[in-house]
Amino acid sequence: MSILRFIPLLALLLVGCGTSSTRDDGAYNAMHVPVSGDFAGAPGVDAFIARMRQHGYSPERTAAILSGARRQQSIIDLMDQQAPSKSTGPTGAWTRYRAKFLGEDSINNGVAFWRRNEAALDRAAAHYGVPPEYIVAIIGVETRYGGFTGKTxxxxxxxxxAFAYPRRAEYFTGELENFLIMAREENIDPFAPRGSFAGAMGLGQFMPSSFRDHAVDHDGDGHRDLWNPADAIGSVANYFRHHGWQPGEAVAVRASVESPAAARALKSGFNTSYGLNELAGRGIKPTRALGRTGTVSLLELDAQGGYEYWLGLKNFYVITRYNHSTYYAMAVHQLAQAIRSRKDAPDGTRVSSTW
Structure with missing residues (x-):
C-alpha cells in the first residue's frame, strides 16, 4: 500500500515539475533567441530580450533589432574622457564656457529662430508659462537652434x-527600453533616429525616457517629433513646467560681496540653499530686489579677473534639471536675456547687460 500511495504522489510531482519546466523552458528560450552582430553574447542582452516581453516585444523582434545595432568604440572613448579637476583658484573657466554660447552669431541666430517660430513660442508661453527666450536659449545651447542635432x-x-559600458549599463538599458517603446508608440523605424553619442534626440536633445514623459505634439499633427521645431518648443516648455517653473519669477540675480574670502568659504552650487538674512550676515546681498522668495542658492562663477557671485532662484534650479551644471544653467539664462534684449531693441542693435 505504501508503494501504491507513492506512485501517484510521484506522478503528481513529475507533473508539477513538468509544468514548471515548461514555464522555465519558455522563459529560457525567450531569453536565448539568437542575436547576431556586434552584441552577440554580450552581457545583459538575454535579460533585455526577456525584459522587453512585458512591453509586447516578441523575443524575435527584439533580437532582430539588437542584431542590427552596431557597437561604437568612439562612444565609449567619449564617455571615458575624464572630467577636469576642480580648480583651487580662478582660471577664467566660466568666461571661456560662456563665450561658447553667447557670441554675436548665437544671439542673432536665436533672434532669427524666435521670429521663424514666433507663433509656436507664443502658444507655448501661454500654455506652459515659460518665456519664449528660455525655450529658445535651451535649443540654442543644445543644438545651435537645430543646426547640430547629432549624427549617431x-x-x-x-x-x-547598455551592453558594452558596464559603468552606466543600468541607466542606458533603461533608456534603450524606453527608446524601443517610443519607436513603437510613434511608429518610428528604430534604426532611423540619429542624435548624440549618448542617445539624446532632436532640437532639445531629449533622452528617450524624457521623450516619453515630456514630449508633446505642439503642432497638432498627431505625432511627437522633436526634430520638428514646433514640437521641440512645446516639449521644452512642458519639461520646464513639469519640473516646477514659476511663471513671472526671476531666474538669477547678481550678488554683491563684501569679502570674497568669506564668500569662497561657503559651499556654492545650484543645489545649495541659504536664507537672504544668512547671506547678508556674511556680506552677500542681491544687487536688486528678489521679490517673494524663501531661500536661494549661492552660485560661484570662475570668471576672468576673479570670481562672480550670483543668487539662484527656483527657476534657475529648474534649468539645472535639464543639465546638472551651474555653468550650463547660467549660460542658458544669460543667452535667454541676450536674445530677448536683442529682439526687443528697436533696430536690432547690440545691447549690453550683465543680466
Whole structure:
C-alpha cells in the first residue's frame, strides 16, 4: 500500500515539475533567441530580450533589432574622457564656457529662430508659462537652434552603452527600453533616429525616457517629433513646467560681496540653499530686489579677473534639471536675456547687460 500511495504522489510531482519546466523552458528560450552582430553574447542582452516581453516585444523582434545595432568604440572613448579637476583658484573657466554660447552669431541666430517660430513660442508661453527666450536659449545651447542635432544612430548609441559600458549599463538599458517603446508608440523605424553619442534626440536633445514623459505634439499633427521645431518648443516648455517653473519669477540675480574670502568659504552650487538674512550676515546681498522668495542658492562663477557671485532662484534650479551644471544653467539664462534684449531693441542693435 505504501508503494501504491507513492506512485501517484510521484506522478503528481513529475507533473508539477513538468509544468514548471515548461514555464522555465519558455522563459529560457525567450531569453536565448539568437542575436547576431556586434552584441552577440554580450552581457545583459538575454535579460533585455526577456525584459522587453512585458512591453509586447516578441523575443524575435527584439533580437532582430539588437542584431542590427552596431557597437561604437568612439562612444565609449567619449564617455571615458575624464572630467577636469576642480580648480583651487580662478582660471577664467566660466568666461571661456560662456563665450561658447553667447557670441554675436548665437544671439542673432536665436533672434532669427524666435521670429521663424514666433507663433509656436507664443502658444507655448501661454500654455506652459515659460518665456519664449528660455525655450529658445535651451535649443540654442543644445543644438545651435537645430543646426547640430547629432549624427549617431540612437540604437547604436544606446546599445553600446547598455551592453558594452558596464559603468552606466543600468541607466542606458533603461533608456534603450524606453527608446524601443517610443519607436513603437510613434511608429518610428528604430534604426532611423540619429542624435548624440549618448542617445539624446532632436532640437532639445531629449533622452528617450524624457521623450516619453515630456514630449508633446505642439503642432497638432498627431505625432511627437522633436526634430520638428514646433514640437521641440512645446516639449521644452512642458519639461520646464513639469519640473516646477514659476511663471513671472526671476531666474538669477547678481550678488554683491563684501569679502570674497568669506564668500569662497561657503559651499556654492545650484543645489545649495541659504536664507537672504544668512547671506547678508556674511556680506552677500542681491544687487536688486528678489521679490517673494524663501531661500536661494549661492552660485560661484570662475570668471576672468576673479570670481562672480550670483543668487539662484527656483527657476534657475529648474534649468539645472535639464543639465546638472551651474555653468550650463547660467549660460542658458544669460543667452535667454541676450536674445530677448536683442529682439526687443528697436533696430536690432547690440545691447549690453550683465543680466
Amino acid at each position: 544612430r540612437i540604437i547604436d548609441a544606446l546599445a553600446t552603452l
